[in-house]
Amino acid sequence: MTKTFRLDGREIPFKEGQTIIEAAAAAGVYIPHLCHHPEFKPHGSCKLCTVNIGGRLGAACTNHAAEGMAVESETEALNADRRALTQMLFVEGNHFCPSCEKSGNCQLQAVAYHLGMMTPHFPHFYPARDIDASHPDVLLERNRCILCELCVRASRDADGKNVFGIGGRGIRARLIVNSASGRLAETNMSVTDRAAEVCPTGAIIRKRHGFTVPIGQRLYDHHDIATQLPLPARRGEGRGEG
Amino acid sequence: MPDYDVCDLPGIVARWGNDPANLVQILRNVQESCGTIPSDTLDRLARLLDVPRVRIEATASFYSFFHAESHGAYEILFSDNVIDRMAGKAELKQYLCERLWLEPRKLSEDGLVFVDDTADIGLADQAPAMLINGFAVPSLDKSRIDLVAELIRARKPLAEWPPMLFEIPDNIRKAGPLAGEPFTPGSALKAALARGAEATLAEVDASNLRGRGGAGFKTATKWASCRKAEGEAHYVVCNADEGEPGTFKDRVLLNSYADLVFEGMAVCARVIGARQGFLYLRGEYRNLLEKLEGVLARRRAAGLLGKNILGEPGFDFDIEIHLGAGAYICGEESALIESLEGKPGKPRNRPPYPDTCGYRNQPTVVNNVETFACAARIAERGGAGFAALGTPQSAGSKLISVSGDCRRPGIYEVPFGVSVRQILIDCGAEDAHAVQVSGPSGTCISFREFDRRIAFEDLPTAGAFMVFSRSRDMFEVARNFTHFFAHESCGFCTPCRVGTSLLRNTMDKLAAGKGSAYDMNEMKHIMHILRGMAHCGLGHTAANPVVQTMEKFPDAYEKRLKRLDFEPAFDLDGALATARLITGRDDEWAHLADD
Ligand SMILES: Cc1cc2nc3c(=O)[nH]c(=O)nc-3n(C[C@H](O)[C@H](O)[C@H](O)COP(=O)(O)O)c2cc1C
Ligand code: SF4
Numbered sequence: 001m002t003k004t005f006r007l008d009g010r011e012i013p014f015k016e017g018q019t020i021i022e023a024a025a026a027a028g029v030y031i032p033h034l035c036h037h038p039e040f041k042p043h044g045s046c047k048l049c050t051v052n053i054g055g056r057l058g059a060a061c062t063n064h065a066a067e068g069m070a071v072e073s074e075t076e077a078l079n080a081d082r083r084a085l086t087q088m089l090f091v092e093g094n095h096f097c098p099s100c101e102k103s104g105n106c107q108l109q110a111v112a113y114h115l116g117m118m119t120p121h122f123p124h125f126y127p128a129r130d131i132d133a134s135h136p137d138v139l140l141e142r143n144r145c146i147l148c149e150l151c152v153r154a155s156r157d158a159d160g161k162n163v164f165g166i167g168g169r170g171i172r173a174r175l176i177v178n179s180a181s182g183r184l185a186e187t188n189m190s191v192t193d194r195a196a197e198v199c200p201t202g203a204i205i206r207k208r209h210g211f212t213v214p215i216g217q218r219l220y221d222h223h224d225i226a227t228q229l230p231l232p233a234r235r236g237e238g239r240g241e242g
Numbered sequence: 243m244p245d246y247d248v249c250d251l252p253g254i255v256a257r258w259g260n261d262p263a264n265l266v267q268i269l270r271n272v273q274e275s276c277g278t279i280p281s282d283t284l285d286r287l288a289r290l291l292d293v294p295r296v297r298i299e300a301t302a303s304f305y306s307f308f309h310a311e312s313h314g315a316y317e318i319l320f321s322d323n324v325i326d327r328m329a330g331k332a333e334l335k336q337y338l339c340e341r342l343w344l345e346p347r348k349l350s351e352d353g354l355v356f357v358d359d360t361a362d363i364g365l366a367d368q369a370p371a372m373l374i375n376g377f378a379v380p381s382l383d384k385s386r387i388d389l390v391a392e393l394i395r396a397r398k399p400l401a402e403w404p405p406m407l408f409e410i411p412d413n414i415r416k417a418g419p420l421a422g423e424p425f426t427p428g429s430a431l432k433a434a435l436a437r438g439a440e441a442t443l444a445e446v447d448a449s450n451l452r453g454r455g456g457a458g459f460k461t462a463t464k465w466a467s468c469r470k471a472e473g474e475a476h477y478v479v480c481n482a483d484e485g486e487p488g489t490f491k492d493r494v495l496l497n498s499y500a501d502l503v504f505e506g507m508a509v510c511a512r513v514i515g516a517r518q519g520f521l522y523l524r525g526e527y528r529n530l531l532e533k534l535e536g537v538l539a540r541r542r543a544a545g546l547l548g549k550n551i552l553g554e555p556g557f558d559f560d561i562e563i564h565l566g567a568g569a570y571i572c573g574e575e576s577a578l579i580e581s582l583e584g585k586p587g588k589p590r591n592r593p594p595y596p597d598t599c600g601y602r603n604q605p606t607v608v609n610n611v612e613t614f615a616c617a618a619r620i621a622e623r624g625g626a627g628f629a630a631l632g633t634p635q636s637a638g639s640k641l642i643s644v645s646g647d648c649r650r651p652g653i654y655e656v657p658f659g660v661s662v663r664q665i666l667i668d669c670g671a672e673d674a675h676a677v678q679v680s681g682p683s684g685t686c687i688s689f690r691e692f693d694r695r696i697a698f699e700d701l702p703t704a705g706a707f708m709v710f711s712r713s714r715d716m717f718e719v720a721r722n723f724t725h726f727f728a729h730e731s732c733g734f735c736t737p738c739r740v741g742t743s744l745l746r747n748t749m750d751k752l753a754a755g756k757g758s759a760y761d762m763n764e765m766k767h768i769m770h771i772l773r774g775m776a777h778c779g780l781g782h783t784a785a786n787p788v789v790q791t792m793e794k795f796p797d798a799y800e801k802r803l804k805r806l807d808f809e810p811a812f813d814l815d816g817a818l819a820t821a822r823l824i825t826g827r828d829d830e831w832a833h834l835a836d837d
């Protein structure tokens with residue numbers, strides 16, 4: 001007998017140890033997320049995947065599925081709160097989508113569309129953040145970083161390199177790299193690293209690939225991010241497209 | 243004073259067992275002996291410890307007390323709780339800056355002094371207070387500031403300063419079983435050994451002791467679960483981070499009743515089978531370090547710590563002190579464990595909880611200082627007597643840290659169930675208008691609610707009790723707290739990282755007279771997001787002070803509202819300030835009309 005739990009009234013089968021988001025994805029159900037990636041250790045920081053688990057709110061990417069559990073995800077209330085989180089991510093950084101190479105392939109932008117975000121709503125912070133163009137093949141555009149730590153995890157766990165980390169605290173948290181100068185060029189980052197392609201936004205960009213696929217023909221230009229399941233197939237979506 | 247050489251990096255690293263898990267302690271020693279943690283030190287540490295530099299930088303840049311740039315020979319940090327402000331902190335800080343010819347947050351021109359603010363330093367009963375090179379100086383007034391300024395001008399080393407500047411009285415105004423009755427070191431351990439681990443746990447269970455750190459989790463349940471959990475080792479951690487503004491009872495317990503606390507830890511070690519314990523002491527209590535090391539040494543010599551404690555074969559347990567470095571979030575138990583492991587203090591994903599997966603992913607009991615002190619009393623005297631005091635759901639006594647507008651600030655040990663009004667009478671607060679119970683993350687109550695009771699079932703508290711008289715502006719109280727939370731948010735999760743700053747900015751906008759009813763609704767909206775979606779207790783409660791003062795003291799807000807609808811956050815006229823500066827104009831035409 002496979003075990004199941006209920007997600008928005010639907011029975012979802014799961015394997016022992018699977019998180020809610022993993023089991024949902026395997027069943028073809030999308031739960032909005034940004035810091036989750038099926039290949040990397042759960043992180044639970046963006047909180048976009050927050051669901052109602054039997055009356056208690058929790059992250060679907062860190063909470064494990066359990067037999068008989070009743071989970072709500074697609075409610076108007078939860079999506080409104082997710083929209084607010086997305087707006088927070090927009091205003092804390094500097095996101096100028098029309099001039100961004102990642103536009104159309106960016107998960108932040110795609111989630112915002114999916115959630116029907118029309119305005120940033122909150123006052124912009126306009127933080128002063130650095131761009132690091134020192135590396136021959138990889139551009140670091142910190143203005144677009146949402147601190148999801150996917151690059152940190154990918155570099156550490158997949159590439160075995162520890163190129164990235166998060167420095168500072170609170171609203172001053174920032175992406176740092178593993179070199180005394182603070183420049184990416186002085187790290188052992190390579191363009192073929194998993195860390196170079198895992199960024200959900202345009203914060204880590206492979207140079208000279210920005211417009212290989214024209215805007216208007218990109219991943220999320222015509223498809224809602226929710227239809228891009230199952231998740232494991234999304235591996236490498238950033239490749240060659242920006 | 244430190245017993246290692248200035249900037250002997252390999253020496254410091256060796257002293258901490260060449261273990262990257264001790265990175266926060268290593269960085270503390272570097273900071274204390276060198277005055278800064280420069281960038282090349284991070285590289286050298288990376289090589290010595292064989293960990294990537296980026297991880298060292300992540301930790302070094304997380305904690306407020308670490309900095310790469312020089313703060314001179316004298317670093318002065320003024321405690322910036324609202325209680326310090328009420329006691330004249332801003333004026334005294336300005337006075338000191340004038341006397342020393344310097345600007346806050348800027349190293350003095352001779353490279354000698356640096357003056358800034360820091361979060362509450364645990365001396366609200368002796369406000370205003372400050373830290374100088376990490377050591378607390380309480381009860382500031384003009385004459386003490388004059389003395390400090392003179393000592394600095396004479397470039398006297400801190401070690402030669404008059405000790406009276408650093409004297410910190412306990413101010414125990416009302417004593418009880420914890421802070422009052424004598425304790426013979428070893429008596430609780432002897433009783434626990436005679437009874438056996440199982441029976442000692444049963445006594446703690448019968449006592450109905452609940453955690454004194456705020457959440458009120460039943461202590462015996464935690465210990466039992468940890469005792470049952472399998473692991474290579476078990477650990478006991480005493481949470482002495484005491485960062486909640488207005489709280490200072492753990493400071494007093496550690497200053498005068500450290501034996502009770504350490505003995506409670508040893509009793510816990512016996513119950514759960516731990517050989518190693520930690521006291522995580524907030525960096526602001528640096529002045530207690532040598533004294534506490536002394537107590538530990540005495541206990542080792544008396545056979546109350548170390549190998550075969552009290553002659554019991556195989557009962558080995560010792561305690562190491564770790565100091566924090568200016569991060570309130572490290573009071574959250576899983577963030578505390580991260581810090582003990584040398585990392586930035588960011589709360590972990592839970593479950594699993596520390597009782598099964600804590601320090602080095604092993605079963606760990608984390609309890610508050612006062613909880614361990616209670617546990618020692620229970621081991622010594624049995625659980626029934628403890629349970630007889632207080633209420634059925636909140637057994638025993640509670641140390642309350644009283645500060646603010648009252649004649650006798652200090653420590654009051656009261657039975658649980660006592661009314662707020664009774665404490666106000668005891669401390670001489672005739673003109674009380676509001677009380678912030680359990681600090682900014684707790685509950686703000688108005689004069690209409692003074693019959694409410696201090697108990698887990700009514701007003702749960704970690705101990706803070708800040709009194710505000712009629713003359714105080716409750717909006718400013720809440721605004722101070724929003725600054726605190728924005729400063730202390732660890733930044734891990736979106737809602738709190740961004741939400742606490744949005745709240746702070748909105749309160750500042752209101753304070754500048756630019757707010758509207760729209761902003762009030764926005765703050766309620768942010769509170770809703772924080773409560774539901776934040777990763778830990780800091781975020782969950784960060785909006786409480788605003789929302790509660792809005793409800794209970796609406797006048798304090800309404801008088802600040804410019805319009806009842808919308809006022810843009812972007813201040814166009816303010817943005818022109820730079821242009822005015824450049825052009826040297828400040829006439830009427832260089833300003834935008836105000837309405
Ligand atoms: C932001 C935050 C700060 C905290 N600070 C402290 C603290 O300074 N001291 C403390 O004992 N508990 C603190 N706690 C509670 C601890 O997480 C934990 O519950 C407590 O140490 C358990 O001990 P107890 O059961 O003896 O209370 C804090 C919790 C949060 C969310
Ligand atoms: S650079 Fe990209 S992957 Fe890395 S933390 Fe920022 S947003 Fe996430």
Ligand code: SF4
Nearest residue numbers: 732733735738778781
């Ligand atoms: S709620 Fe705040 S303090 Fe807690 S994890 Fe999130 S950002 Fe950090």
Ligand code: FES
Nearest residue numbers: 033044046047061
């Ligand atoms: S996807 Fe779950 S918290 Fe980010």
